[in-house]
Amino acid sequence: MGVLPYGETLELQQALVADRQIGRSVDLLLLLQHQHVITLGSAAHHSLEHLRVPQTELQRLGVEFCDVRRGGDVTYHGPGQLIGYPILDLRPDRCDVHRYVRDLEEVLIRTARVFGVNAVRVDGLTGVWVGRNKLAAIGVRLSRWVTSHGFALNVDTDLEYFKLIRPCGIEDRGVTSLAEVTGGPVSVDNVDAVLVGEFEQVFGCAAVSG
Helix, strand or coil: CCEECHHHHHHHHHHHHHHHHCCCCCCEEEEEEECCEEEECHHHCCCCCCECCCHHHHHHHCCEEEECCCCCCEEEECCCEEEEEEECECCCCCCCHHHHHHHHHHHHHHHHHHCCCCCEEECCEEEEEECCEEEEEEEEEEECCEEEEEEEEECCCCHHHHHHECHHHCCCCEECCHHHHHCCCCCHHHHHHHHHHHHHHHHCCCCCCC
16 A cells, blocks of 8 residues: 555555445455654553654654554554554454464464574563564554554665664564565565565465555
8 A cells, every 4th residue: 555644554554444344345454654753652651751752753754653552562653664553353263362473473473483583482471572672563453343553564765763762662572674684675665565475475475465
């Protein structure tokens, strides 16, 4: 879907969730990039303690700030990062939030492996990691078992922007990207094609481009 402002995709997700809840649409996976934005999830309890700079500095840098209704703490989204927003009805046989998050992690781990990157889970922490650095963040929301929000995979992201926050509220860990780990250019377009294939395998579905 290209590079979109965060607010626009938030409204789109809300509309698609409502449609999915009443059976007006099928399961969807939105893939896109965002313009520079920092979002604050429910785990932050609407606190700004993990924001390292004043909001006036964010404005000066052209970084939007949004307080949103999703799981997780504070994170950054921007160009070079592949965002996935699954709009899925988990009924009747996948009504397990923990399983859903683990399945998203599995998709990301398999995708990274295709590019020669050994990404893993870390006990007690959500997301996908390479060593002590987070490669992909996950923050989801469920409403009547229909999912929204999702994951952010750092492909060729400008990691300097993460210095504006304490990513996911974790002090002693960093962030990385596929480009940084592999030491070469990695295309978001190439990664999203791989990710769709892995999503099909993990979730047992067949994707049709829309």
